[in-house]
Amino acid sequence: MSQSGNRQPVWVMTTLLLAGAALRLFGLNNLSPPGITHDEVANWLIDRSILAGEHAIYFTRAYGHEAGFHYLQSGLVALLGDNILALRLPAAFCGLLGMAVTFALSRKLFGKNVALMAAGLLAVLFWPVFYGRLALRAISLPLTSGLSAYFWWQGWEWRGEDTGHSQRRFTLAGFFAGLSLHTYLAARAVPIFYALWLAYLAIFHWRDFKQRWRGIVIFLLMFAAVAAPLIIFLQTNPGAEFRISEVDAPLQALRSGNWQPVLENGLKLLGMFGFVGTPLWREGVSSAPVFEPIVAVLFYIGLLLCLWRWRRPRYAFLLIWLGTAVSPSLVTINAPSHIRSILVLPVLTLIPAIVMHSSGQLSTLFRHLSTRSSRILLLTIFLFYAARTSVLQFQTWPNGGDVPFVWQAAFTEMADYLDGHTDLTAAAIAGWSPSTMDSPTMTLLRQNDDLPLSHFDPQEGTLILPDAEPVVVIRPSDLPLDPVWEKQLQLWGAEIEQDGRFTRYALPKQPAIELANPVDVTFGEEIKLLGYEWVNERALLLVWRVTAVPTASRQQFIHSLAADGSQLADTYRFDAPDPQGIWFPHWQPDDLILQHLTPPALDEATQLRLGWFDPATCTPEPCQNLRTGDGAKFVLLPME
Structure with a gap:
């Protein structure tokens, strides 16, 4: 009988992993999501740069990316090729491994029954399933931070005489804590958590803290050593994370003494678990709470239970983790943000699981909830959330809001x-x-x-x-x-x-186009002006033929000139400078490029100055124009 009991978590956890894998892998290649976002494409471009030999602690392109997830993702791209499946499989694997980590951590803290409930709910909950299907690095944060927490508790609770065992666990905890900073921006909350957690232990559990001080020192040293390269890079390159300045309005308001935005965000974050979720479709189903009413009630009861038992380390651990995990969304716009709160995931389902387990234990008190009915209730909740997530992931979300456009x-x-x-x-x-x-x-x-x-x-x-x-x-x-x-x-x-x-x-074929003013001028041996024509005295038609694929970005300029040759106004077309340095050849030889445009200041202009230049050459030197066959930097088109 005991052997059967020992085997029970294995087959149950295997079933849960298979269910979680089905939700994360089915239709991963463009069923849901219905396409690919620019963020995922940008990830692929970074992966390709790694495979081309460009290595970094932090990639500054695409608003700045920590490098950790990209090395995993680039490995799959090298193995499976340039396709969406190769990009998204690492996220699915991180999500499934995150389930296993939640099970291990929950079992360490509250036993196998609570662990199975927590892992089961995490397997079928929409939030973790959703991010396990995107080619984004955020889902790797719960995995690494969860491993850090698991090994921390292994080191903390070790009671054997072999102190080396405990210290090795603290070493691993520090390693994964440091590694988590190399995953996603929201990992900045990890050192905040450990600072608060150590302060709590030092104040309220000093005797245990003092007994384990060597392991704690080893943890801190390893944490600092692994995180140091990223910290040094960001300190020496202060402009690398300019994306933060675009979303930190509540934090700036707080610094100026205005608490209202942060307090409003706090209420939204507290309510996202059972009332109203993220406002953005790109982060999930807009306004859908994390839990439906039954589990939401269990979650909030679990929070109250943790507050009631805050002097017990494992309950305080959950409270401090939850509070610090939502802090990135607390001080930024668009709260509640699921992606900026993703650090919550290792303990998210553990909180209601504690209450679910307690309900079975309290059956003798209430005398109407047997152990068997408890299992039926839990199975019902599991199947309900599996069905709910399936509907949200494969029907509601792909067609909702701006999802078809963004993806x-x-x-x-x-x-x-x-x-x-x-x-x-x-x-x-x-x-x-x-x-x-x-x-x-x-x-x-x-x-x-x-x-x-x-x-x-x-x-x-x-x-x-x-x-x-x-x-x-x-x-x-x-x-x-x-x-x-x-x-x-x-x-x-x-x-x-x-x-x-x-x-x-x-x-059937390229049409023959005859304009009123035929021209034969080639710029940079890449693009030839075939002619132009005025329409309704204000609109200009231009026809070009590509003679060679450009080797860099090309921007067109049109200057409206007065009778004395002075410039009245200007307009630009095509490849404007990209701040991230992204550009791809997108014309083919012998393409016809047709333009319909209205140059500015036509009422005063007597002619137009027309040409092409390389926008990458404009800073700090003057822009380098593409020369015509006779060496001119432009052509002049008379007004007619």
Whole structure:
């Protein structure tokens, strides 16, 4: 009988891990999420830089990234290739390992029954499942911090004569605490937690603290040693984390003596477990609380229980962990933020699990809740949350709010269309970021990377027609073409078809375009001006042909000039400088680039100055223009 009891956690935990794996792995490749975000694409770009030999403690691109998760992710990319599955599997693995850590930590603190309840709820709860399906580094923080807590308690509670055993556990606790700082920005709460936790132990449990002082010193030294490279880098590069300044308005208000934003955030964070959740769809189902009413009540009762028993270290541990874990969201905007509070996860389900377990123990008092009915109740809660998470993850969230836009669902459908049409020889893609994120997005989404693609932004009045038969242009249906080019495609007899979230245009071949003013000027041996024409005296049509793929970003300038040659106004098109240094070639040889634009200050202008330059050369030196065949930096177009 005892052997069966010993085996019980093994098969139960195995079942829970399988359930958790099913929710985290099913449809991971674009079922939910319905595509890929720019944040995930940026992660891939960092991974590719690692595989190319660029190594760092902290990557400053994409608003700044700690390096730890990227080395794990780049390993999967090297093994499985450049695809979404390779990017997201590390997050799923971290989520599943986080379940195991929650089980181990909970068992250490409250026994195997509480541990199974906590791990079971964590397996099927929407919050951890959601972040276990995204190619983002945040989910690695609960894993490393949870391991640190587990080994801390192993060292703290060791009662044997072998003090080396305890010290080795404290060493591991310090190692994983330091490693957690290399995962995600919210890990800045980890040293705050340990500072408060050690202060609590020193004040209220001095005798035990004093007996373990060597292990605690070893823990602190290891913590500092592992964290030191990152701390040194951030101290010597104060501008590396500029993203913080964009979201820390409540903290700045607090520093100026205004407590209201932080207090309001505190109420929101307290309420997110049972009342109203995150306001952002990109962090989950907007406004959905973490728990439904039954478990929410158990969670809040668990908090009260921890407060009642705060002098017992394991209960104080939960309170201090929870309080410090939500502090990053407490002092930033858009509270309650699930991603900035993700440090909560190792103990999140442990708190209601304590109350669930206690309800069975109290059955003799209430005399209407038997052990068997307790198990039925727990199984019902588990199945309910598995069903709830399935509905939220695969039905509600993918179609809610701005999720289809942020996760580029239209691009996913466009990639499927291109992969399914092997007869195509080229295509042009309309998007919002043609020179930065659109090209790598399509690389990750497509199975066939041999098809050459050109990218353009129709909001600039631009249309690209590739040199192919047929000529195919596709765009997200909620990103319309310039009306002039929409009408012109119809006049050329284009076949126009809307398919799901994207619209397709097809012409048999590139049309012959004749403008009123033909020109033959090539800039930098890369792009040739074929002609221009004025429409309604205020709009200008330009036609270009790509003669070679640009080797760097190219920006177009148009200056309106007065009769005396002075500059009245200017306008710019195409590749504006990107602060993160991201740029990808997005034109193909022999592409036709059509422009419809309205230059500024036309009422006073007598001619236009038109040319191209490399925006990367503009600081601190003057911009380097692309020269024409005769060495000129620009051409002049008379007003007609």
